[in-house]
Amino acid sequence: MKRRFILPSVILAIVGLPVLAGLAGTIGPAFGYLPALGGDDLTLDHIAALATQPHLTRSALISLATGLVTTGISLGLVMLFTAAYAGTPMFSRIQHLLSPLLSVPHAAAAFGLAFLVAPSGLATRLVSPALTGYASPPDWLVPHDPLGLTMMAGLVAKEMPFLFLVALAALPQVPLREARHLSASLGYGRIRGFLVSTWPLVYRQIRLPVFAVLAFASSVVDVAMILGPDLPAPLPVRIAEWMADSDLQMRFLASAGALLQFGLTLTAMALWLTVEKLGSLVLRRMSGSGARHADDQVIRAIACAAMMVSAAMILLGLAALFVWSVAGLWPFPALLPHSLTLKPWMRALPEAAGPIITTIALAGSSSALALLLAIGLLWREDFRPGGLLQPLLYLPLLVPQLCFVFGLQILGLMLGFGSSFALLLLVHLIFVLPYVVLSLSQPWQAFDRRYERVAAGLGKTPLTILLRIRLPMLTRACLTAFAVGFAVSAGLYLPTLLIGAGRIVTITTEAVALSSGGDRRIIGVYALLQTIVPFVGFLIASLVPHLLFRDRRAMRI
Numbered sequence: 240m241k242r243r244f245i246l247p248s249v250i251l252a253i254v255g256l257p258v259l260a261g262l263a264g265t266i267g268p269a270f271g272y273l274p275a276l277g278g279d280d281l282t283l284d285h286i287a288a289l290a291t292q293p294h295l296t297r298s299a300l301i302s303l304a305t306g307l308v309t310t311g312i313s314l315g316l317v318m319l320f321t322a323a324y325a326g327t328p329m330f331s332r333i334q335h336l337l338s339p340l341l342s343v344p345h346a347a348a349a350f351g352l353a354f355l356v357a358p359s360g361l362a363t364r365l366v367s368p369a370l371t372g373y374a375s376p377p378d379w380l381v382p383h384d385p386l387g388l389t390m391m392a393g394l395v396a397k398e399m400p401f402l403f404l405v406a407l408a409a410l411p412q413v414p415l416r417e418a419r420h421l422s423a424s425l426g427y428g429r430i431r432g433f434l435v436s437t438w439p440l441v442y443r444q445i446r447l448p449v450f451a452v453l454a455f456a457s458s459v460v461d462v463a464m465i466l467g468p469d470l471p472a473p474l475p476v477r478i479a480e481w482m483a484d485s486d487l488q489m490r491f492l493a494s495a496g497a498l499l500q501f502g503l504t505l506t507a508m509a510l511w512l513t514v515e516k517l518g519s520l521v522l523r524r525m526s527g528s529g530a531r532h533a534d535d536q537v538i539r540a541i542a543c544a545a546m547m548v549s550a551a552m553i554l555l556g557l558a559a560l561f562v563w564s565v566a567g568l569w570p571f572p573a574l575l576p577h578s579l580t581l582k583p584w585m586r587a588l589p590e591a592a593g594p595i596i597t598t599i600a601l602a603g604s605s606s607a608l609a610l611l612l613a614i615g616l617l618w619r620e621d622f623r624p625g626g627l628l629q630p631l632l633y634l635p636l637l638v639p640q641l642c643f644v645f646g647l648q649i650l651g652l653m654l655g656f657g658s659s660f661a662l663l664l665l666v667h668l669i670f671v672l673p674y675v676v677l678s679l680s681q682p683w684q685a686f687d688r689r690y691e692r693v694a695a696g697l698g699k700t701p702l703t704i705l706l707r708i709r710l711p712m713l714t715r716a717c718l719t720a721f722a723v724g725f726a727v728s729a730g731l732y733l734p735t736l737l738i739g740a741g742r743i744v745t746i747t748t749e750a751v752a753l754s755s756g757g758d759r760r761i762i763g764v765y766a767l768l769q770t771i772v773p774f775v776g777f778l779i780a781s782l783v784p785h786l787l788f789r790d791r792r793a794m795r796i
Contacts, residue, residue: 250612250628254669257647258634262501264646264653268494275653276487289495294471299503301387301467302474306457306507309394311514314449316395316549317402319542321441322433323535325415329543334407336550337400341723342773343553344730345397346751349465350766351556352393353382354563354759359571361559367572376571382466387473390466394459396549398452402445403546408681409444413437428535430542435526439519447629448677450508451636457507458500458639461732461751474500478641482737493645501642557770564763583760591746591768598729598745598772601660605667606724606776609675610717616676617683618705632673640733648737658740666738667728675724682716714787718780726773746772 267273271282289295324330355361358376367373382389415437422432442449463473471477478500481493563569567578616628635643647666656662686709694704710717732747739748750765 250616250672251631253612253665254634254672255631257666257669258638258643260650261643261646262638264648264650265494265497265501265642266646268491268649269498271491273491273494273649273653276490278491285491285495286498288492289499292477292492295474298471298474298477299499301471302457302463302500303503303507305387305391305394305459305463305467305473306453306504307510307514308391309398309456310449310453310511312391312395313398313402313452316542316545317399317406318434318438318442319430319538320403320546321406321410322430322438323539323542325410325433326419333543333546333550334403337403337546339774339777340397340400340550340553341404342726342770342777343397343557344726344747344769344773345394345459346461346465346730346732346747346754347560347766347770348397348553348556349390349393349462350750350754350762351560352389352396352552353465353556354559354763355552355556356381356389361555361562364572364574373572383469385468387463387467390463390468390473392552393462393466394456396552397462398456399546399549402448402452405445405448405677406441408677409441411681411685412444413440426531428531430535430538431525431531434522439522447633447637450511451633451673453507453511454504454637454639457504458641460641461747464751465754474503475639475641478645479733479736482645490649494649497639497642497645500639504639504642557767560763560766560770562763563759564767566760583764587761587764587768591749591765594744594746594749595768595772597743598747601664601667601735601745602725602728602773602776604664605671605728606675606721608664608668609672609724610679610721612672613676613679613720614705614710614717617680618709632676635669636673644734644737648740651738658738658742660743663735663738663743666734667731670731670734671724671728674727675720678720678723679713679716682713686713715780715784718783719777722773722776722780725776729769729773 268276268278269285271278271280271285320333321330324333353360357363358379358381363371363373363376371377418436419429419432422436423429425432427435458475460475460479463476464479467473467476472480474496478493478496481489481496484493562576564583565579565581566576567580569576630637644666651657651662690708690712691704694708695701699707729745730747731745732751735743735745735748739745746765746769750762750769753762753765756762
């Protein structure tokens with residue numbers, strides 16, 4: 240019995256303790272306690288100094304609104320699309336279209352959207368001058384609009400595939416087919432019948448990922464730097480600037496800002512709980528009203544169009560990045576460059592080789608460790624819906640990165656730990672593990688256990704059954720989970736920046752650092768490299784089962 244608690248204890252040590260220690264390392268300096276910088280007494284001076292910062296309220300409100308709007312729109316569209324098309328061929332087609340978008344890092348998607356909607360971007364060139372009359376770029380404050388609408392659009396386009404993934408993992412756990420037949424027999428339309436009979440069961444299972452999206456969107460740094468407003472910038476960007484200030488005393492102000500961000504995220508979650516109660520009330524009214532709304536074709540078409548537009552935004556953005564990366568002279572409003580050149584690639588690749596190798600090493604190591612831990616959790620049935628380990632695993636996603644990674648950095652400095660690959664690997668593992676477990680749990684639970692019973696009846700041990708039966712049959716699922724973890728690690732910006740202290744550089748930190756520059760060609764090269772690295776992981780996950788089981792058609796699934 241004691242051995243059963245070993246693995247959960249390891250997960251607690253890897254995930255729970257660093258988050259709690261990081262929060263402690265942030266709260267102490269916020270109240271003046273940081274002996275390494277002369278802060279020996281508790282004080283409210285740094286909280287007061289934070290309150291005097293110009294336009295602080297506006298920065299905080301932008302971040303709060305970004306979290307709530309992004310989560311609400313993303314979840315609403317995924318909900319409507321799932322209600323309209325779950326179990327249909329269209330659902331499968333959109334699934335295959337959206338799934339590869341998980342490999343696109345947030346920063347690369349943000350760069351692509353910026354190149355798409357900028358005044359001289361691809362979208363304007365497509366309709367100019369024929370439809371707009373523009374012979375020069377219009378004077379639009381896009382993408383850095385004051386309300387952060389472009390930033391919200393970019394986050395919605397990226398978070399919808401993630402929520403769609405977790406909804407896919409939840410659907411096998413609910414009686415979808417039976418509920419469909421029952422609601423149809425009562426005269427309900429597809430959407431209303433799904434919302435009344437099935438959606439509450441689905442949402443109960445994806446609730447933690449929804450809160451993770453809310454926490455991430457309200458505290459994101461890299462996307463806010465690329466697409467968000469400048470004056471004032473969203474609160475997370477300002478905190479990151481205070482952290483990077485050459486004046487070490489600004490660490491106190493940054494800690495106070497991180498504490499404010501933590502409170503802001505908690506406020507967003509409290510408001511979301513209110514939204515949940517209102518949504519529950521609306522569903523009860525819908526169920527009790529007796530209205531069937533069998534004709535919902537318009538709503539279904541809107542939901543499908545929204546999902547396709549979301550995917551198209553990212554794909555067109557990547558196309559814009561590619562064209563800029565090989566563009567020679569490209570005056571506005573020409574749709575295509577006058578000439579093509581590989582000089583940007585030739586100039587960037589030698590400098591990018593080191594960060595790419597570091598990215599692959601970090602992502603590969605953290606994903607491999609996370610996959611081993613995920614297999615151990617699922618094999619021993621320690622990870623169950625509603626169990627204690629589920630919220631523990633999501634803890635790094637529910638607490639804003641700014642609020643505990645900065646504290647980890649301060650604690651590391653106080654304890655004499657410098658930046659190292661091993662320390663950064665541990666921090667990456669904290670973020671990668673939840674996604675790997677989430678990706679692997681659905682196919683693991685859907686596995687036909689009759690194969691294991693047959694093997695057990697032949698006298699095979701549980702470990703032999705795992706290694707010889709289950710894992711070979713779940714090769715594609717394991718490789719896909721590894722690829723998801725690889726993509727998450729490759730796209731981590733803030734943890735790499737803070738824990739790496741600028742000494743350990745990845746392709747993501749280099750790409751975001753270029754966002755303040757004006758060379759679109761080099762930005763295009765780095766953003767594409769940032770996308771290619773995780774995409775190769777998904778390509779391998781897709782091809783390896785075909786090669787390993789080329790003579791066993793049923794295994795190549």
